[in-house]
Amino acid sequence: MSDQRSIFDVHGPVQRHDTKDGSTTLFSENFQQYYHNPNGALSESELVFFSSNGLNQRIQASNGPIHIFEMGFGTGLNFLLAAHKMIEAGNSHALHFYSVEAYPITSELARGFTYPITWAKAELNTWLPKVFSGLNQGWNTFQPDASLPIYLHLYVGYLKDIQTQMKLNHPIDYYFHDAFSVEQNPECWTDEVFMCYLNWGHAESIISTYAAASRVRAAMAAADWKVFKAPGALGKREMTIACHPNSKAQPENLTPCPNERLKNRWFGGEWN
Numbered sequence: 001m002s003d004q005r006s007i008f009d010v011h012g013p014v015q016r017h018d019t020k021d022g023s024t025t026l027f028s029e030n031f032q033q034y035y036h037n038p039n040g041a042l043s044e045s046e047l048v049f050f051s052s053n054g055l056n057q058r059i060q061a062s063n064g065p066i067h068i069f070e071m072g073f074g075t076g077l078n079f080l081l082a083a084h085k086m087i088e089a090g091n092s093h094a095l096h097f098y099s100v101e102a103y104p105i106t107s108e109l110a111r112g113f114t115y116p117i118t119w120a121k122a123e124l125n126t127w128l129p130k131v132f133s134g135l136n137q138g139w140n141t142f143q144p145d146a147s148l149p150i151y152l153h154l155y156v157g158y159l160k161d162i163q164t165q166m167k168l169n170h171p172i173d174y175y176f177h178d179a180f181s182v183e184q185n186p187e188c189w190t191d192e193v194f195m196c197y198l199n200w201g202h203a204e205s206i207i208s209t210y211a212a213a214s215r216v217r218a219a220m221a222a223a224d225w226k227v228f229k230a231p232g233a234l235g236k237r238e239m240t241i242a243c244h245p246n247s248k249a250q251p252e253n254l255t256p257c258p259n260e261r262l263k264n265r266w267f268g269g270e271w272n
Contacts, residue, residue: 013029014026014027014028014029014035014105014109015027015029016109016112017034017038018114019036019037019038019039019040019041019042020038020039020040021039021040021041021042021043021116022042022114022115022116023036023040023041023042023043023077023114023115023116024041024075024112024113024114024115025037025038025041025075026074026075026105026109028180031180031184031185032184033180033181033184035074035075036074036075036077037210037233037234037235037236039234039235040233040234041075041077041115042077042081042115042116042117043233043234044210044233044234045077045078045081046081047233047234047239048176048208048209048210048233048239049078049081049174049176049178049208050081050082050085052208052230052231052239052241053174053206053208053241054206054251055082055174056085058173059082059085059086059089059091060089060091062089062090062091062092062093063093064093065093065094065095065096065149065170066082066086066093066094066095066096066173066174067096067098067168067170067171067172067173067174068082068095068096068097068098068172068173068174068175068176069098069099069172069174069175069176069197069200070097070098070099070100070175070176070177070178071099071100071159071175071176071177071178071179071188071193072099072100072101072177072178072179072180072188073099073100073101073104073154074101074178075105075110075113075128076110076127076128076131076132077113077115078176078178079097079099079152080124080127080128082095082097083095083097083124083127083144083148083150084117084119084120084121084124085120086148086150087120087121087124087148087150088120092149093149094149094150094151095149095150095151096151096153096170097150097151097152097153098153098154098155098168098172099152099153099154099155100154100155100157100158100159100162101154101155101156102156102157102158104132104135104156105132106132107128107129107130107131107132107133108129109132110128110129110131110132111129113128121145123144123145127144130142130144131144131152131154135154135156136156137156137157138155138156138157139153139154139155140152140153140154140155140156141153141154142154159188159193159196160187163192163193163196166196166200168200171200171201171202171205172197172200172201172202172205173201173202173204173205173206174205174206174208175197175201175205175206175207175208176208176209177207177208177209177211178209178210181211181213182211182213182215182216189211189215189216189219190219191219191220191222191223191266192223193219193223194207194219194220194222194223194225194242195223195224197223197225198223198224198225198244198245201244202244203244203246203247203248204243204244204247204248204249205243205244205247206241206242206243206244207220207225207240207241207242207243208239208240208241209239209240210232210233210236210239211239211240212229212232212236212237212238212239212240214262214265215270215271216240217240217257217262218262218263218265218266218270218271219266220240220242221257221259221260221262221263221266222262222263222266222267224245225242225243225244225245226242226243226244226245226247226256226259227240227241227242227256227257227259227262228240228241228242228243228251228254228255228256228257229254229255229256229257230251230253230254230255240257241254
């Protein structure tokens with residue numbers, strides 16, 4: 001069934017879809033793409049944004065606050081899952097989750113989301129409808145539960161509007177690059193975007209994305225990230241992990257990409 005348009009939504013209606021693992025995703029009629037893998041929204045988020053990049057271990061270690069930046073808030077699943085994991089692990093440090101979303105959905109649609117998970121706190125089920133019901137253009141900051149140091153900083157608009165203005169109290173640790181595909185949304189997959197990530201991060205920052213296209217990896221390499229192949233989720237052969245160029249850590253079980261060759265292809269104009 002179709003949801004009503006958000007007051008900010010210029011990309012057309014979306015369709016609710018139940019994925020094969022029992023979790024909800026959406027289908028954008030304009031972009032002609034699912035927000036998540038139709039084989040499993042929850043399963044894909046777990047692998048791409050929490051397992052492959054080492055974030056699960058960082059949450060369990062409870063060794064300091066965690067700062068995440070997500071390109072494409074979408075259904076809000078990744079924020080909800082990060083909050084759940086912090087609570088479940090008993091991690092009392094702060095979680096600051098930054099995200100950008102040009103086309104937020106309605107709270108009515110969010111109320112219909114279901115996930116095959118026992119939330120660490122039952123109230124997590126109510127967070128997203130409240131977030132989507134209280135949005136304004138520009139920055140919106142939420143602390144859904146006053147007893148928990150979990151903060152959502154959601155920018156309603158386009159990344160280009162904040163690329164040179166983003167001010168952070170702490171550099172970003174993990175980037176969730178979860179925009180629509182490079183074919184449908186190329187402006188979110190440029191070297192300028194990944195250079196912003198470099199400037200907002202630190203020596204151990206990590207990017208994770210479901211995408212595996214050479215064009216995506218070349219844009220990351222052109223911004224000096226060290227790019228790696230990782231096993232893909234739910235029928236996808238590969239995904240991509242990128243580490244800060246000054247990182248001392250070598251990711252386990254990942255295959256280095258030919259970074260210099262990719263960089264040369266990018267600057268040689270192959271994708272102009």
